Amino acid sequence: MDDPTTPVVVETRPLYRLRGVERRYLKGEAEVAALRGVDMDITAGGFVCIEGPSGSGKSTLLQLLGALDTATAGTVEMDGQQLGSAGNDVLTGIRSKRIGFVFQQFNLIPTLSASENVALAMAPQHPSKAEREERAKELLTRVGLGHRLEHLPSSLSGGEQQRVAIARALANRPEVIVADEPTGNLDSESAGEVMALLIELQKRDGVTVIIATHDPEVGQHATRLLKLRDGLVVEDVDA
Ligand SMILES: Nc1ncnc2c1ncn2[C@@H]1O[C@H](COP(=O)(O)OP(=O)(O)OP(=O)(O)O)[C@@H](O)[C@H]1O
Ligand SMILES: [Mg+2]
16 A cells, blocks of 8 residues: 555646746835746646745745735746736635635634634635535544534644644635645644645645645655745755
8 A cells, every 4th residue: 555644646737837927025115026037837736845944935936826916027827827917806716716725823713613714714605504514514524623613713722723724725625725834833743733634635635735834844745845045946856
């Protein structure tokens, strides 16, 4: 039997195509070049790990891939669609239906239970309340939190909160998970659990996982390892 911790590439469909991508920010009078000309293709179904020192442009790149931000030069295409020239409705649709986000800070709504946090993410698809509750329960069970449905985030550990965030990211059956340092605030045991879940999603469900991290261990799970430095890709290896 193959090793369950090793991700596999399940597809080779081109998903993203980036050409000459720059992202510059104005900081007062000064201009910061967060990305300075990135070219890359990402195929569907992989586990892509983005490494690089603080300030190298990892989060900026993930925001572009997640249709949360647009490039100041160059093109970002998802399935042949230019995200830079797409209207807000199209971008909102892509974000809510095709991409699931996981952040370092979890970003759960503190006044809502685990189940309500997950169910709320389904709102754009307009399922009934019963369907939302059922699916939230199913997803939370899948991430090992079937016994914590009614808990508020404050009564959950960091690792549990991040697993709720993963369940929420899966609410609309996304094809891509964009994760920005998802284990950055976790102890090593919880980090291992979160990583195991992400690997399972890639391997078993064929979800494309794109993850930024400082953790060298995470890179060992990747099918592809990209290293950024000062807004440029300095290494790009298939693992
Ligand atoms: N909204 C913004 N306004 C101005 N500058 C920004 C903004 N967002 C990012 N930057 C700058 O762009 C550069 C890249 O930032 P980015 O957050 O992408 O790096 P990172 O690799 O994710 O770093 P970290 O590991 O600390 O999260 C940095 O110099 C940062 O200060
Ligand atoms: Mg970052």
